[in-house]
Amino acid sequence: MNTARAAPAGAPAPCGAPSxxxxxxxxxxxxxxxxxxLRLAEGEARxxxxxxxxxxxxxxxxxxxSCLRDCGxxxxxxxxRSSRYFLARPELLDLLASAEHxxxxxxxxxxLCPNYGHAAAGNDGEGQQHG
Structure with a gap:
């Protein structure tokens, strides 16, 4: 049984990083x-x-x-009768491009982002389809 507890919101994690x-x-x-x-980086999806x-x-x-939504x-x-999902934070593409570097x-x-790749760092969010 996993007895580890999540840190309270805003509390530092055991290693000192914010939760x-x-x-x-x-x-x-x-x-x-x-x-x-990565699929949602290409556009909305059901x-x-x-x-x-x-x-x-x-x-x-x-x-x-649900997890990704909880993280914003x-x-x-x-x-x-369905929902279309999309990236809530286009800055995520910048983070993925930085990870590639x-x-x-x-x-x-x-x-990581074949359609955005290294150009993602300069992405201004255009082309993102949001409702």
């Missing part, structure tokens, strides 16, 4: 959530679209979207 930062990086550290975010992208059950994708990274708008500097080059 909000820990939650942010934990959300980015999960391969499925990162895959969802849950069914994200299910196809990550290849997991709808309930699992919905749980990951995604939001949604109603469209008929850091990984490249350590010899672990990876293209």
């Amino acid at each position: 909000a930062a820990v939650a942010l990086f934990r959300s980015l550290g999960d391969p499925t959530r990162l895959g969802i975010l 849950v069914v679209d994200l299910v196809k992208t990550v290849g997991l059950a709808q309930s699992t994708v919905s749980a990951h979207l 990274l995604v939001d949604s708008r109603a469209e008929g 850091l990984l490249a500097a350590t010899g672990e080059a990876v293209d």
Whole structure:
């Protein structure tokens, strides 16, 4: 049984990092959530679209979207009987581009945002489809 307790909101995590930062990086550290975010970097998507992208059950994708929404990274708008999800913070693309640069500097080059890539640092949010 996991007996670890979450730090109260705003309280530093055990390592001294603010708990909000820990939650942010934990959300980015999960391969499925990162895959969802990268798909949403391309534009809005319904849950069914994200299910196809990550290849997991709808309930699992919905749980990951809930986590990402709790962290303030995604939001949604109603469209008929479904919802369309989108990046709530376009600055996330800047963070992912910075991660690419850091990984490249350590010899672990990876293209996290193939459609935005290194240009994401200059992204002004245009092209993002928000409701």
